[in-house]
Amino acid sequence: MSSEADDRARRVAPGVARTALYERVADWLIAYIAERGVAVDDRLPTERSLAERFDVSRASVRQALAALQAQGLIEIRHGDGIYLRRRPEERLAFESLLAKRRRLPEVIEARQALEVALAGLAAQRRTDGDLQRIWLALDLMDADIAAGGIGAEGDKHFHAAVTAAAGNALLRELMDYLAGVIHDTRIASLSQPGRPKRSSAQHRRIAEAIEAGDPAAAQTAMRAHIDLVGDLT
Structure with missing residues (x-):
């Protein structure tokens, strides 16, 4: 996805809070984990697959993954894959789906x-x-x-x-x-x-x-x- 397309994806309707694109990607991934019932130690889709699934740039996915890793939700094992380290708190997953x-x-x-x-x-x-x-x-x-x-x-x-x-x-x-x-x-x-x-x-x-x-x-x-x-x- 081009930087121009990424810029379009950041735009929102009047009255909707503006957030960084990578934060929205992180929310989508949390919702994905909740909806698919991903278990701890399960491997998540690759960075490239996530970029294609969410139709954003790999740079945005990389930022989102880094943020989730910092929260202790996922583990990025270089050369191996992305793994769920712990399930999102029910509150966090619920809020993501509810929003x-x-x-x-x-x-x-x-x-x-x-x-x-x-x-x-x-x-x-x-x-x-x-x-x-x-x-x-x-x-x-x-x-x-x-x-x-x-x-x-x-x-x-x-x-x-x-x-x-x-x-x-x-x-x-x-x-x-x-x-x-x-x-x-x-x-x-x-x-x-x-x-x-x-x-x-x-x-x-x-x-x-x-x-x-x-x-x-x-x-x-x-x-x-x-x-x-x-x-x-």
Whole structure:
């Protein structure tokens, strides 16, 4: 992930506390440990895998891991791997999950308001180049899923391509401003069991409607997709 993309991931919506990106990565990892039931002495994913999973730079992951190691939660054994040294306190894990779920409804409302409209506009205004970028993003997502990933990078590129195809500079700026919190919902959703393939299928229905020039179908498909994103168990 580029430094420019990292910068976009730091941006948050009005009223949402701003935190360093590595702190947010640390929170995602704590939530991951809690949700997956990772046991003490279990090996965690590699630095590279975590960067791909959370769609951030390896530098941000490295900072997050260093912070968690300083807290005694993990142990980085150079040449061997990253191991869970002790489980996060229940309070810490609970607060991480609770914060994610407390903010989710407002983020989903914002995404419904913006991205449903963007999908309809994209169906009306898309160019051949826009369609190419949309389908390439989906191919990237599916390739990552097939390799065992969650498809976060392809997902990000897909929504960016739809936003660009809509041709509305102001809506694009709003989406860019919300990139940080949207990224949170993306990671939370795609981390759910079986979710990446379902998300990919929904993306393809959106893409097909945009390609067909059908605004109503594109909006319906996008609305269903955002509903799925908000369904965290």
